[in-house]
Amino acid sequence: MKLTEAKQQFISSWGAFGTQWGINRTMAQIHALLLVSTTPLTQDDMMEELSISRGNVNMNIRELIGWGLVDRVIVSGERKEYFTAEKDIWKVATQIIKERKKRELDPMIKLLGQLENIDGDKKDKEVQQFTQVISSIKKLGLQADKTLDVMIKAEENWFTGSILKMFK
Amino acid sequence: MKLTEAKQQFISSWGAFGTQWGINRTMAQIHALLLVSTTPLTQDDMMEELSISRGNVNMNIRELIGWGLVDRVIVSGERKEYFTAEKDIWKVATQIIKERKKRELDPMIKLLGQLENIDGDKKDKEVQQFTQVISSIKKLGLQADKTLDVMIKAEENWFTGSILKMFK
DNA sequence: TTTAATTTTCAATATATTTTGAAACTTCAG
């Protein structure tokens, strides 16, 4: 496979993959494009490469910056803004994990904590079963939270040689 | 908070949470409903509870069965089909991990393997950088795959006391 | 069988999400 073809394949697949995980297709594609681009790109470059509108590029680029996956780059002597993506995949992964944890896992755990405390007879089978399900989901959430923290701190270890190495 | 209110809150939040992860809202709500239901339910029960159509219930229930999260239950003396959800949250989590791994992670790793082999000059900076990005993503994917396998095998250990305990 | 109950399918419809593009805004070189 030729490089150009491979790049396009990657960009389109990364987009499709993203949608399965609740990420906007274009956002994933812009990210992919920047990942495999050797130099920083302007919004016009991305419009051209992905055949999308200016507004679309702009919105998704800002979203990616919000996720901490893309940075603005100043190119001296240039009026236009350039953008670049973090190329270290481990950093990309930890950044995504951190953000999703903050945006989704943490609020869910908070909610479950509230639902744990039901008014009424604690001996009631209905109440018991509900509380039991909610508590175990919260417990799982807390555990995932803890484990992800370890993983984030573990940095390269997890990536290169599995978390097992940490305990050897 | 009253039990009924809490159940509804849980169902609606679980639905919202699901959409963030690329899961159909109704599917997540049906799953939530079955999770907090003490007895198996019929499709009519679910239509009623969630105010949705028969077709919608039917499609999503089958999808949930496909994910291995819901089972058909035979109630003797009853013509209608009943449905129930696995209540052990650890099993639910492993099941979801298994399925997503199979449906999404494995195909992605396969694709990355194909993209690694670029025709042309291996000394070319462009080719090198592309291959480097693709390989590191594949490596991360393989590592995640391995770690998830360990987690799936670990069963209760991971859930109850963190994976750390396994190495103590 | 026959037929009533139940489940499944899927084209049409409704809803949600994404994308466009032009106007408004901002920035900075002259």
Next chain:
DNA sequence: CTGAAGTTTCAAAATATATTGAAAATTAAA
């Protein structure tokens, strides 16, 4: 300042996704 280059916004349009509901298919009781 002024205005051209560049960026942002957001209502409208396009697209993608989910839902409905009634007809077709299946099941099992009579």
